[in-house]
Amino acid sequence: MSTSNFTRRGMLKSSAMVGAGVALPTIFTASSAAAYMNEPTGASVTLGFNVPQTGPYADEGADELRAYELAVEHLNGGGDGGMMNTFSSKALKGNGILGKKVEYVTGDTQTKSDAARASAKSMIEKDGAIMITGGSSSGVAVAVQGLCQEAGVIFMAGLTHSNDTTGKDKKANGFRHFFNGYMSAAALAPVLKNLYGTDRNAYHLTADYTWGWTQEESIAAATEAMGWNTVNKVRTPLAATDFSSYIAPVLNSGADVLVLNHYGGNMVNSLTNAVQFGLRDKMVNGKQFEIVVPLYSRLMAKGAGENVKGIHGSTNWHWSLTDEGSAAFVKSFGEKYGFPPSQAAHTTYCQTLLYADAAERAGTFNPCGIAEALEGYEFDGLGNGKTLYRADDHQCFKDVLVVRGKENPTSEFDLLEVVEVTPTEQVTYAPDHPMFAGGALGSCNAG
């Protein structure tokens, strides 16, 4: 009855399988026979790609999934190698990770923390995933990061911009490549100062949930520090689709800048509404009225259409960057799928490569080994210039792009132009900065 060709969970040593059956006690599911959770014993290793496939962020999730598939292809030695060739670490050889072929499972987060956790759990419990990655919202990232910490696998965050992910809710097993609200604010403030001066009155519209709050706090602090006055901060329901009743009073309030702390469908609608109300044609306090969208993405810009023209914001990465790494990534992604990658695709591709590289350098899939290899790791060649994975909070520190909606796009992808690349030093903060205080990494958990 005994066979030895099982690879899926790979938790039992084949010697334990002789005889009719052996019962083993396990905690969560890592058995005492294995050194750590879901240790890969076969010829392959399974990664879990947990992205939104339904709901408002489904397109962003689809782009993340494309990038993951590309990364897996490159890791296994297929394709043109993409950013593996420009990556400063040369540990990856195109033969999988640590000689094991990379396989993957996918799941749907639905952009709900509950569903995302259930999906991640099934990857860990059923498919034996050794690492979970992906997501398009901070609530989901924080929830899944918590799960991975308890389960003893590594979580490589996808698109999550809230300060809390590597602040209040940081975890030893969780890592974030994407930038955050504080960095957006720090990068945007000087640009806004040059453009609009120091004597401005800002009116905030903020999506009423975790991410919106931290971004509002960050932007307000940064703009106030350069002399702007915050007239009002108004919370809008996440489910709102029509923002007219929030936008109409703005002109009357004496504000001359509108900051939209919205993302996704919220941002598309609020910006569209604001432009409909003609805010950008108005003069208030003798100055041209301006709109700022602190977190931009190309998919959102596409949804808002012409309304984004001339509006400033920040982004983690943009395909029009010309450095070696970005060019290589855009080329291999564009040739495979026919259009340039989004910033969500970029960050998830990087995260997969960074994980694989860390495993390779650590010589193990043990989450604690990988965490150690990632902590304080400096690298280059992944499209954002020199980058540091800080040990204190597992946040990447790199240049931040300030972008503007392009006036004369040449194609349907050419919607944003990079205005300034804000250097790392300007967006770096102390690990105990008040906006990030209140949490602790804890200790790494290997299951």
Added chain:
Amino acid sequence: MDSIILQILNGLDKGSAYALIALGLTLIFGTLGVVNFAHGALFMIGAFCAVTLKKILTLSSVVEDPTKTDFLGKPLKVATPYVESWFGEATGAALIDWAVPLAILFSIPIMIGVGFIMERGLIKHFYKRPHADQILVTFGLAIVLQEVIKAFYGANPIPTPAPAVFRGSFDFGVLLGFDPNAIIYPYWRMVYFAFSAVIIGAVFAFLRFTTFGMVVRAGMADRETVGLLGINIDKRFTIMFGIAAAVAGLAGVMYAPINSPNYHMGMDFLVLSFVVVVVGGMGSLPGAVLAGFMLGILEAFASMNQIKAIIPGIDQIIIYLVAIIIILTRPRGLMGKKGVMEE
């Protein structure tokens, strides 16, 4: 004062959308006795009629321009819409610009067709089934419809702007003697309000002044007796369903420039419009319209900063709160009929 006028204006166009959807829902409910959870999906399909027409008008011949390069460094493909090469650049561009108003004509036959197919293919078999079954099968249909749209158009919103002449906003403040910029209001929203007023008026006139409408109203009041009189009420009900679908579709077409259409916009409106129907009273057309505008305006008021400062979060729950109060104080909503859907 000016901020109150402003919020009334805001409430009017929100209310227009609610009223149009609720009107269609009530028509279907009143005539067929079916609770149609797919009505939001019909609204969404209407909006996508506008998107589709814009896509059709912008179908383009693609020529490679060797002087420019695309993101991969290959020659850039430049697209010229066929309408521009056929009718000349100016006329073609104007046609594309006017895609949304043109979509009204485009959508009416489509929506009536969708309505017919839905009624004959599915709803017809559910007249005798419990209301819960009707709700669930139409809810299932709504999911299927929106997923089909998602498969074709993706999940991202698709910008569908109004014609250039309707962009920008009108300064009511100056007109009414307030400061400039005190009350500004976008042109297209005024168009939307006027449009919905016309549609609502047309539906009422149709029911009031035509024989067809009279029979349908009679059918709404007492289906069996009208059937006994030898009138083929079923056929009229099918037509009524088509009309209700067209009303929802038109509401959607005209809504496209206000908010970029996405596949789940129907679901976003569905629950609210149901609340509107019930607050108005089941089976009452004037009730649905009244409740639509009332809730729209109250929602706009609740999002005023002065009110949010007193009760934080009130804008999130106002519609539900008002609905609860009204249903509890008026057993059958504002203008509901006795005995309708009370079991």
Added chain:
Amino acid sequence: MLGLNKKDTTLFLIVIGMAMLAPFILNPFPEGSSLAQMFNAGYPDLMQRFVIFGILVIGFNILFGLTGYLSFGHAAFLGIGSYSAVWMFKLVGMNVLPAILLSMIVSGVFALLIGYVSLRRSGIYFSILTLAIAQMCYNLAYSVLGNPSSNFNLTNGETGLQLSLNDPRILGSATTDGALPVTNLFGAAMRSSYQWEAGSWLFTFNVGYYFSAIIMLISFYISIRIFRSPFGMMLRAVKSNQQRMNYTGLNTRPYVLAAFVISGIYAGLAGGLLSSMDPLAGAERMHWTASGEIVIMAILGGVGTLIGPVVGAGFNEYFKNILSKINDDILHTWLSFLPDGLENLLVGFLHYFVGKGWHLTLGIMFMLVIIFLPGGLVQGGQRIAKLFSRKKDGQATPPATQTPAE
């Protein structure tokens, strides 16, 4: 047995057997095979969901199946139960019993209040009242009641309420090694499992699953007793004609209110169990689509039947989990036996029904069941059973009919 008639006893025994042997039944395919990768459901998280949602829908069925009152806001009680349990873990201790007890009490109190208000109306007015109240709960939990920077952070908003290292837990286990304590029943951790390797099969026996399963069996037993009791008869009478009941001078509202509170407690219990298995409570649990899903599960299985709710919950949870995890890669593996062109064509077609298209498939399946099986899957099962018994009859009758001809 236990005061049940013969038919109910058989049914109850079958359910007990299924629940206890679930790790075997749900893992029919050997480890590592490509079928197992997708269709095996015998892993702790999904098994727990089967029974927990079973409890939820059993409770819903007591209200909807017996009285006909369609609550469209039942998910609110699930959410309230979940939050109560997590707060218990945060403030008191990691034992699941007090947490579950608290979630039942809190959701019971809420059910009493909400029921008292909304049962003043019937029909669709009742449905909309429950829907409106549940949506208010959801909206408040998502934003105003969940702002981490305010002093009154009851729900932690979008992220969901979860444990943290600095919870002021009264009863012990503030762990020192930087890890969060786990939920347990007097020391037996909910997430611990035993695995049994039998040949190429791997079976997982999870403590949390068995704990939930036993509670589900108790809930199921209570529901049978309610269905068969005079109280249950009274509720059915309300469904068939409430007016006539009122004319006889009987005030039916206390009975319906009792049913509402019972089903609210069931939902709270399910919420408490969800939090016990995975200590995170998200606001989405209370969204109207979640309430809709409860109704869907009940109708899928068969409203008013005893076993229907469990079947419906299992069906829904199973396909939700399985369909959303299938991707193009897996489709290619399955269909690799086909010629390349056909394979790509088929994968291209199926692509729309799995992964990101799982809503579509579920929507279609769901419509089909409602259209063709008004009595739900239970009715489908009965039809199949009837088909078989008729066949048997058919085989038995020919000799009989032939006899007179001779």
